[in-house]
Amino acid sequence: MRAAHGLTLLEMLMTLAMLGILSSLAVPGFTALRYDTTRTAAVNELLHALFLARSESVKRGTVVSVCKSRDGSSCANSAPDWNIGWMVFVNEDRDEPPQREDQEPIVAVYQGWSSGSITSNRTAYSFRPVTQSPVNGTLVFCDPRGSATARAIIISHTGRPRVAHRDSSNKPLRCAAG
Numbered sequence: 001m002r003a004a005h006g007l008t009l010l011e012m013l014m015t016l017a018m019l020g021i022l023s024s025l026a027v028p029g030f031t032a033l034r035y036d037t038t039r040t041a042a043v044n045e046l047l048h049a050l051f052l053a054r055s056e057s058v059k060r061g062t063v064v065s066v067c068k069s070r071d072g073s074s075c076a077n078s079a080p081d082w083n084i085g086w087m088v089f090v091n092e093d094r095d096e097p098p099q100r101e102d103q104e105p106i107v108a109v110y111q112g113w114s115s116g117s118i119t120s121n122r123t124a125y126s127f128r129p130v131t132q133s134p135v136n137g138t139l140v141f142c143d144p145r146g147s148a149t150a151r152a153i154i155i156s157h158t159g160r161p162r163v164a165h166r167d168s169s170n171k172p173l174r175c176a177a178g
Helices: 009-060
Strands: 064-066 086-089 105-111 115-119 124-127 137-142 151-155 161-164
Touching: 009 064, 009 105, 009 124, 009 137, 009 151, 009 161, 086 137
Parallel strands: none
Antiparallel strands: 064 086, 064 124, 086 105, 115 137, 137 151, 151 161
């Protein structure tokens, strides 16, 4: 008797069929995981920028602003969405809406989020070291899956940001597409 060395054609076809079935079941899960991962990274980056601006304002004793920015050196206040990128800078002249002047130091620059949209009810956010000037607002992160998977950063009137699955009125988040 000879020992078999290899696979028969039937065994190979069965293996490929099972591999195809398992792959077709796994791909949607991996797609959702990819969307969740990129959305979470974008939320965390903007959350970091807001916390940084808040703490830098207290540390420096002056106004620190977060604004949309395409180039990382000037504010793009007329841009419709935040997904183009944003920056944190020391707003020494305290202009509102904030517009960075050449002498105002940049604290941090963040790249945008190309996998979805970030909308806000505010053009920019300015944090003050002592006064309780309202900073409240909501930034909504939407990916191609729509409103069901959207996340928001809600900023309280004292400037404290938090991540939420619903808006500040406890209503579902809304995305433009879905």
